[in-house]
Amino acid sequence: MAGYRSKLRGLGCPELDVNSLKKKQAHEKAPAKNIKKPKRAEVNYLPPHPQGETEGTLEHVRLELLDEVKKRNNSLVISEKMAKTFSIRRQEVVNEAPTISDLRDRWPALLDTTQINEEFRRITTVGLETTFMAKLDQYTPKIMALVSSRGGAAKRKIQHIKNMLLEEQSVERRREAAIRSLMVYLREQEEDLFKEQLDGDEVMKIVVSRGASEPANATVVIEGAEVLDGLTVPRACALLMGLIYTFNLSYPKELKSTFEAFQKIFLELDALRASPKVMNKNGSAEFQISLTTPSL
Numbered sequence: 001m002a003g004y005r006s007k008l009r010g011l012g013c014p015e016l017d018v019n020s021l022k023k024k025q026a027h028e029k030a031p032a033k034n035i036k037k038p039k040r041a042e043v044n045y046l047p048p049h050p051q052g053e054t055e056g057t058l059e060h061v062r063l064e065l066l067d068e069v070k071k072r073n074n075s076l077v078i079s080e081k082m083a084k085t086f087s088i089r090r091q092e093v094v095n096e097a098p099t100i101s102d103l104r105d106r107w108p109a110l111l112d113t114t115q116i117n118e119e120f121r122r123i124t125t126v127g128l129e130t131t132f133m134a135k136l137d138q139y140t141p142k143i144m145a146l147v148s149s150r151g152g153a154a155k156r157k158i159q160h161i162k163n164m165l166l167e168e169q170s171v172e173r174r175r176e177a178a179i180r181s182l183m184v185y186l187r188e189q190e191e192d193l194f195k196e197q198l199d200g201d202e203v204m205k206i207v208v209s210r211g212a213s214e215p216a217n218a219t220v221v222i223e224g225a226e227v228l229d230g231l232t233v234p235r236a237c238a239l240l241m242g243l244i245y246t247f248n249l250s251y252p253k254e255l256k257s258t259f260e261a262f263q264k265i266f267l268e269l270d271a272l273r274a275s276p277k278v279m280n281k282n283g284s285a286e287f288q289i290s291l292t293t294p295s296l
Contacts, residue, residue: 014046014047014087040245040269041270042123044086044124046091047090050087053087066108068081078112078115079115079118082115086119086122092106100223100247101223104227116128116239116246117129126268128267129239131267132238133234133235133238135267135268140174144162144178146185147182147185154187158184172234175232176232179234187257188255193206193255193258196209202222203224204223215232215233218231218235220236222249228243241259241262261278264278
């Protein structure tokens with residue numbers, strides 16, 4: 001296998017070439033240092049350029065995209081050019097790790113909800129919002145039944161969430177209640193993901209504002225910048241997962257289990273390798289089985 005990988009590296013396979021010693025900086029010239037590899041079931045983590053295309057030709061297409069996004073009713077052309085430039089954009093994201101503001105300047109179409117869904121599908125081959133919402137709706141009754149078994153402070157928090165649900169029996173409220181209850185069950189704080197207002201340079205947050213009418217308005221904030229606005233809370237969670245994959249971001253440490261549940265339960269990506277905490281608070285498979293076992 002070592003010889004096979006060396007041949008692939010020699011042929012320019014990006015996923016192998018990116019970790020070669022000659023590509024690393026002087027202080028990282030060690031085989032196990034700063035390895036870039038798929039970690040969340042990415043099928044196309046670092047794809048090669050399309051046949052016949054080079055960095056120069058794809059950069060030209062990127063510049064054309066900057067003009068196309070300024071035009072109205074141009075989604076088809078934008079989608080075609082975004083698909084064509086996927087490889088150069090992925091290499092830029094993985095190799096250079098640019099800031100969100102830099103990516104927004106270079107790839108403005110990438111912050112459109114349609115293109116977030118498309119980019120997620122290119123990376124994982126899975127539909128983002130369709131899969132997330134379908135699985136969330138499927139598991140919501142089981143989640144609410146499961147979390148009711150918790151006691152102490154967690155029980156009080158979950159009861160508060162249920163009271164919020166009773167105020168407005170809408171699909172969006174049920175979905176939000178399931179997500180918040182799941183976070184409490186996993187012993188993570190709702191406040192680490194959801195906030196009512198920004199109070200600084202938030203690394204990754206969903207700002208929720210509730211008016212007189214439902215549903216609430218949710219805004220996705222990454223690196224202190226408002227990336228998406230005008231969303232429902234469940235949709236903001238789904239699109240935030242899409243942005244994490246799109247920008248090759250890490251899960252926040254304080255919300256690692258929540259995002260792992262989003263990935264492995266609601267998106268079914270690498271679902272057979274869930275951590276003990278996500279599978280069950282006691283380290284058993286009860287949590288995952290209770291969600292995934294079909295009804296007889």
